[in-house]
Amino acid sequence: MLRARVATACRVHRSLPPSLRHARHASSLKLNSVGAEDIAYFSKILPPTSIISSLSSTPAAADELDQFNSDWIGRFKGHSTTVLKPKTTQEVSQIVKWCNDRKIGICPQGGNTGLVGGSVPVKDEVIVNLANMNKVRSFDPISGILVADAGCILQNLTDYVAPHHHIMPIDLGAKGSCQIGGNVSTNAGGLRLLRYGSLHGTVLGLEVVLPDGTVLDQLTTLRKDNTGYDIKQLFIGAEGTLGIVTGVSILTPPAPQASSNVILALPTFKNVLPLYQTVKRELSEILSAFEFIDRTAYDLAVKHGQGRALTEEEIDGAECFVLVETSGGRREHDEEKLNGLLENLLTADEPLINTGFVSLWALREGVTEAVSKEGKAYKYDISIPLSTFEDVVNSTREHLRSKGLLHEKAVKAVLGYGHVGDGNLHLNIVADAFLPEIQDALEPYIYEVVQSLRGSVSAEHGIGAMKTHALPYSKSQVSIGLMKKIKDVFDPNGIMNPGKVLE
Ligand code: FAD
Numbered sequence: 001m002l003r004a005r006v007a008t009a010c011r012v013h014r015s016l017p018p019s020l021r022h023a024r025h026a027s028s029l030k031l032n033s034v035g036a037e038d039i040a041y042f043s044k045i046l047p048p049t050s051i052i053s054s055l056s057s058t059p060a061a062a063d064e065l066d067q068f069n070s071d072w073i074g075r076f077k078g079h080s081t082t083v084l085k086p087k088t089t090q091e092v093s094q095i096v097k098w099c100n101d102r103k104i105g106i107c108p109q110g111g112n113t114g115l116v117g118g119s120v121p122v123k124d125e126v127i128v129n130l131a132n133m134n135k136v137r138s139f140d141p142i143s144g145i146l147v148a149d150a151g152c153i154l155q156n157l158t159d160y161v162a163p164h165h166h167i168m169p170i171d172l173g174a175k176g177s178c179q180i181g182g183n184v185s186t187n188a189g190g191l192r193l194l195r196y197g198s199l200h201g202t203v204l205g206l207e208v209v210l211p212d213g214t215v216l217d218q219l220t221t222l223r224k225d226n227t228g229y230d231i232k233q234l235f236i237g238a239e240g241t242l243g244i245v246t247g248v249s250i251l252t253p254p255a256p257q258a259s260s261n262v263i264l265a266l267p268t269f270k271n272v273l274p275l276y277q278t279v280k281r282e283l284s285e286i287l288s289a290f291e292f293i294d295r296t297a298y299d300l301a302v303k304h305g306q307g308r309a310l311t312e313e314e315i316d317g318a319e320c321f322v323l324v325e326t327s328g329g330r331r332e333h334d335e336e337k338l339n340g341l342l343e344n345l346l347t348a349d350e351p352l353i354n355t356g357f358v359s360l361w362a363l364r365e366g367v368t369e370a371v372s373k374e375g376k377a378y379k380y381d382i383s384i385p386l387s388t389f390e391d392v393v394n395s396t397r398e399h400l401r402s403k404g405l406l407h408e409k410a411v412k413a414v415l416g417y418g419h420v421g422d423g424n425l426h427l428n429i430v431a432d433a434f435l436p437e438i439q440d441a442l443e444p445y446i447y448e449v450v451q452s453l454r455g456s457v458s459a460e461h462g463i464g465a466m467k468t469h470a471l472p473y474s475k476s477q478v479s480i481g482l483m484k485k486i487k488d489v490f491d492p493n494g495i496m497n498p499g500k501v502l503e
């Protein structure tokens with residue numbers, strides 16, 4: 001059915017008005033490799049410690065370059081000869097202008113924790129790594145507005161605002177390595193989105209080096225600025241395809257006075273939605289997260305030491321688990337509400353849960369790490385209706401079984417976890433190795449399912465290199481046509497993160 005739909009989409013494309021069709025799209029242009037002349041120029045603007053290159057007079061060892069060329073899941077690998085680590089916006093601007101004039105591709109790189117292959121080159125683009133741009137520029141404890149270099153690590157910013165009783169509006173398992181510029185560029189969701197909303201709301205301003213080297217200074221600290229097109233929104237989630245983010249102005253919320261977590265063990269997935277309804281009703285304003293992990297995800301997290309294991313008696317055959325977090329203004333009040341909720345849940349005539357226990361985030365946050373320790377992960381990060389989470393995980397497992405791929409030497413586990421409050425399922429397939437027959441069984445199968453549910457092929461991780469071919473499953477040809485036009489306006493030479501987001 002999907003093939004038919006894609007064919008229809010292609011016909012629609014041909015009938016689009018000429019303004020939305022493309023004679024030439026930036027990503028199809030030929031790019032040049034870095035050479036001796038380029039290294040000589042980079043050496044004029046950067047100190048030797050900021051250039052890691054196999055072409056320089058003191059050539060970098062292959063394994064030194066390897067860490068910048070390999071992505072976090074070990075699935076995507078680039079062949080860059082040169083990594084540049086500028087310290088200032090001016091340096092970024094000079095590098096980008098030079099590359100644009102010489103038609104050399106650039107791969108912007110933050111903490112390299114992205115899960116869709118966006119942060120490593122597709123070929124031999126120069127890697128511009130932002131790690132040395134790591135200064136806080138200003139913080140106003142009254143408004144809570146933080147202005148920071150894009151290369152600041154999320155955890156460091158969290159620590160910076162903590163003594164002022166503020167928190168970052170975003171939190172994720174990769175916080176110790178990911179950078180705020182990477183978070184903005186992927187429009188990362190994470191564990192606090194339910195409470196604080198997306199970065200499209202909390203980012204107030206950006207400083208961006210455009211593909212021709214021009215510095216776009218929109219680093220405003222205004223809460224309200226209604227002056228026409230909001231250009232900064234285009235860079236939030238652009239995955240480095242429209243420019244390099246060098247500075248971020250972001251609204252940090254006041255730290256909650258009290259916060260508690262409980263993990264609830266559910267006898268069946270069918271109870272997740274009624275539980276969500278009950279929890280929302282009873283906890284109302286203090287509910288700050290409602291996260292889900294299925295039994296396979298729980299078992300893997302425990303197996304790889306990511307959280308406290310419960311006894312089988314305690315779990316009582318639970319089919320899945322939900323983590324509920326509260327964040328509020330008064331501990332006694334919040335605890336009373338949470339305890340009341342637990343009591344009501346456990347004493348109901350038909351209890352929705354088997355048990356509830358006080359927990360840390362370790363178990364939920366640790367699933368990603370546990371999956372990567374177990375094997376090679378095919379990660380699908382999809383938005384679909386909540387009511388279909390379980391069916392989609394189970395039918396994917398059955399689909400793989402029907403293809404004869406569900407055994408130790410191929411697919412070891414199929415699991416689901418994610419952000420129930422955001423309608424975001426992480427469907428992970430853990431395999432012994434990345435094999436073409438598994439890939440062919442998973443795609444387009446999963447994308448067809450997502451399309452049939454009118455979902456999104458990327459809820460929060462982005463498109464990167466992994467899903468460029470999958471965009472039409474959740475975006476119309478008109479939308480994709482406009483995206484290509486925007487790309488061409490910003491980056492006519494196609495130097496900025498080629499092969500990412502758009503084919
Ligand atoms: P990178 O991985 O370096 O880059 C990601 C993309 O952004 C690339 O396309 C890159 O070119 C571009 N980019 C990076 N910096 C810049 C810049 N300054 N200017 C322009 N482009 C840039 N993601 C979520 O959404 N929610 C989660 O809960 C979550 N949890 C995670 C947990 C773990 C354990 C791991 C490993 C990853 C998780 N991720 C999650 C994915 C990842 O951490 C996020 O996408 C994060 O925002 C990436 O930040 P980074 O600095 O590592 O960027």
Ligand code: MLT
Nearest residue numbers: 173365367368381418426
């Ligand atoms: C999460 O929610 O844990 C992250 O998005 C990472 C992942 O999908 O594994």
Ligand code: ZN
Nearest residue numbers: 190418426460
């Ligand atoms: Zn997530």
